[in-house]
Amino acid sequence: MSSMKAPRGTVDILPEEAAKWQYVETKMKDICSRYHFREIRTPLFEHTEVFQRGVGDSTDIVQKEMYTFEDRGGRSLTLRPEGTASVVRSFVEHKMHGNPGQPVKLYYFAPMFRYERPQKGRMRQLNQFGVEVLGSSDPAVDAEVIDLAMSCYQELGLTSLKLVINSLGDHESRESHRKALVDHFTPYKHELCGDCQTRLEQNPLRILDCKTDKDHPAMETAPSILDHLNAYSEEYFAKVKNYLTLMGIDFEVDANLVRGLDYYNHTAFEIMSEADGFGAITTLAGGGRYNGLTEELGGPNTPGIGFGMGIERLLMALDAENIDIPTDNELDCFLVAVGEEANKASVKLMHDIRRNGIQIDRDYQGRKMKAQFKAADRNLAKFVLILGENEMDKQLINVKEMKTGNQEEVPLDQAVAYLQDKLSGGKSND
RNA sequence: GCGGCCGUGGCGAAGUGGUUAACGCACCGGAUUGUGGCUCCGGCAUGCGUGGGUUCGAUCCCCACCGGUCGCCCCA
Numbered sequence: 001m002s003s004m005k006a007p008r009g010t011v012d013i014l015p016e017e018a019a020k021w022q023y024v025e026t027k028m029k030d031i032c033s034r035y036h037f038r039e040i041r042t043p044l045f046e047h048t049e050v051f052q053r054g055v056g057d058s059t060d061i062v063q064k065e066m067y068t069f070e071d072r073g074g075r076s077l078t079l080r081p082e083g084t085a086s087v088v089r090s091f092v093e094h095k096m097h098g099n100p101g102q103p104v105k106l107y108y109f110a111p112m113f114r115y116e117r118p119q120k121g122r123m124r125q126l127n128q129f130g131v132e133v134l135g136s137s138d139p140a141v142d143a144e145v146i147d148l149a150m151s152c153y154q155e156l157g158l159t160s161l162k163l164v165i166n167s168l169g170d171h172e173s174r175e176s177h178r179k180a181l182v183d184h185f186t187p188y189k190h191e192l193c194g195d196c197q198t199r200l201e202q203n204p205l206r207i208l209d210c211k212t213d214k215d216h217p218a219m220e221t222a223p224s225i226l227d228h229l230n231a232y233s234e235e236y237f238a239k240v241k242n243y244l245t246l247m248g249i250d251f252e253v254d255a256n257l258v259r260g261l262d263y264y265n266h267t268a269f270e271i272m273s274e275a276d277g278f279g280a281i282t283t284l285a286g287g288g289r290y291n292g293l294t295e296e297l298g299g300p301n302t303p304g305i306g307f308g309m310g311i312e313r314l315l316m317a318l319d320a321e322n323i324d325i326p327t328d329n330e331l332d333c334f335l336v337a338v339g340e341e342a343n344k345a346s347v348k349l350m351h352d353i354r355r356n357g358i359q360i361d362r363d364y365q366g367r368k369m370k371a372q373f374k375a376a377d378r379n380l381a382k383f384v385l386i387l388g389e390n391e392m393d394k395q396l397i398n399v400k401e402m403k404t405g406n407q408e409e410v411p412l413d414q415a416v417a418y419l420q421d422k423l424s425g426g427k428s429n430d
Numbered sequence: 431g432c433g434g435c436c437g438u439g440g441c442g443a444a445g446u447g448g449u450u451a452a453c454g455c456a457c458c459g460g461a462u463u464g465u466g467g468c469u470c471c472g473g474c475a476u477g478c479g480u481g482g483g484u485u486c487g488a489u490c491c492c493c494a495c496c497g498g499u500c501g502c503c504c505c506a
C-alpha cells in the first residue's frame with residue numbers, strides 16, 4: 001500500500017498545477033530567447049565523479065545528499081543534484097570552447113535529486129531552471145546573468161525580492177583570506193560547533209555562513225573577504241555592482257554570502273523572497289562565477305557563470321504574493337450525442353472539428369442529455385453541439401452558445417465552417 | 431541526520447474501549463420522453479496509515495515502522 005505511493009520527497013504535478021508550470025516555463029523560455037540563451041538538455045544521471053569533482057567533495061551535496069547507485073556494468077552513477085556540473089561536463093566533452101559563437105550561453109529546465117529530509121520548499125526531486133555562460137570573464141556577463149534571473153521573477157509579477165551579492169575573489173584573494181580566517185578562528189577552535197571545527201581545515205570560508213556560531217564574538221571581528229580582494233578582484237566586483245546599478249537593479253552586499261558549492265569565485269549571489277508566510281526557506285535562486293571548473297572537469301581553462309532557480313520555490317513565492325497565473329480552462333465545444341446513429345456520426349464529426357483546429361470533447365459515460373449538458377457546463381464549453389435522432393434525420397446539428405443560450409440549426413456538412421466563424425468572431429469581439 | 435505536531439470515505443471534518451463510524455462538499459441516480467441553475471429524494475468507508483501488543487472486546491490505550499507537516503543543519 002504505502003509502496004504504491006510516490007516516494008518520499010516527491011510529488012505528482014497534477015493537471016491544474018501543471019498548467020502553472022507550463023506558463024512559467026513558457027515565460028522563462030521567452031526571456032532566455034530575448035537574452036539569446038539556448039537550451040541544453042543533459043542526462044538525468046552522470047558518472048559520480050562528475051559531481052565529486054565538479055561540485056566538490058567537501059560540500060553537503062556530495063557528502064550526504066547524492067542519489068548514487070551502481071549500474072549492471074559496475075559503474076557508479078549519480079542522479080544529478082544540481083545543474084552546473086553536468087552542463088560544464090557537456091561543454092568540455094563537446095569542445096564547445098571552439099564553437100563559433102562565444103561565449104556559449106545556455107539554459108536548462110531539469111529535475112534535480114537530493115537525499116534530504118523534506119520540508120516546505122525542499123523536495124528530494126526538485127526542478128530547477130538555470131543558465132550557464134561559458135567563455136567570458138567580462139563583468140557585464142555577471143550582471144547580465146543576474147539581470148536575467150531578476151527578470152524571470154519580476155516579469156511574473158514578484159515584488160518582495162532581495163538580491164544579495166558578494167565577491168569571493170580570485171584564487172590569490174581567496175588564499176589570502178583563507179589564511180586570515182584560519183589565523184583568526186584557530187584560537188577559538190574549541191568554542192566553535194563541530195561542523196565549523198571541520199570547516200576550519202577544509203573550507204574556512206563556510207564558517208562565516210554558519211547559523212550555529214553566528215553569535216560567537218569571533219564572528220563579528222572575522223576578516224572579510226572584501227578586505228582581501230586583490231586589485232583585479234576588487235575592480236571586477238566594482239564593475240559588476242556598477243552595471244547592476246546602471247540597470248536599476250537593487251542589491252545588497254553581504255560579505256558572509258559564500259554559497260555551499262566549492263566551485264565559486266568572484267561573483268556570488270542569491271535571490272530571496274521577503275513575502276510574508278514564506279516559511280523558513282527563503283532562497284529562490286543562487287549562483288555565481290566558477291572560473292576554473294572547466295579545468296577541474298578536464299577541459300581548457302574557460303571562465304563561467306550561472307545560477308540555479310527552484311521552480312517549486314518560485315511557485316511558492318507567487319502563491320505567497322497572491323499572484324494568479326492565468327490559465328485558460330475554457331473548452332471550445334462539447335458534443336452531446338443521443339442514440340447509436342448519432343454516436344457513430346459524432347466520431348467522424350469530432351475528428352473533422354479537431355483537425356480544423358477547434359477543441360471539442362464529449363461524454364463517454366452513456367449519460368442522458370441533461371447529464372451531458374451538465375458535463376458541458378462543468379467543462380466550461382463555449383458551444384454545445386447536439387446530435388440526436390431529430391438531427392440525424394435532418395442531417396444537421398443544433399449548436400447552442402452556452403453564454404447566451406441561443407441555439408441554431410446548422411447543416412451537418414457546414415458544422416466546421418460555422419464553428420470556425422463563431423469562434424474566431426467571438427475572439428475578435430472580446 | 432535531529433526535534434515538535436499529525437495520519438478517519440475523492441476532499442474537508444466529528445467521534446467513542448463494545449457491531450448502524452456523524453455531518454458538509456464532491457460525485458452518481460431519480461423526480462424532469464431531448465438541454466446548463468435551484469429544490470427534493472436516494473446512493474456512496476466490511477473501514478478509521480501499516481504491523482505488533484494490552485483487553486472478553488480497539489478506530490479510540492501502548493510500542494514500532496511508514497508517511498505528512500513544521501523547524502534545525504544545509505540548500506533550490
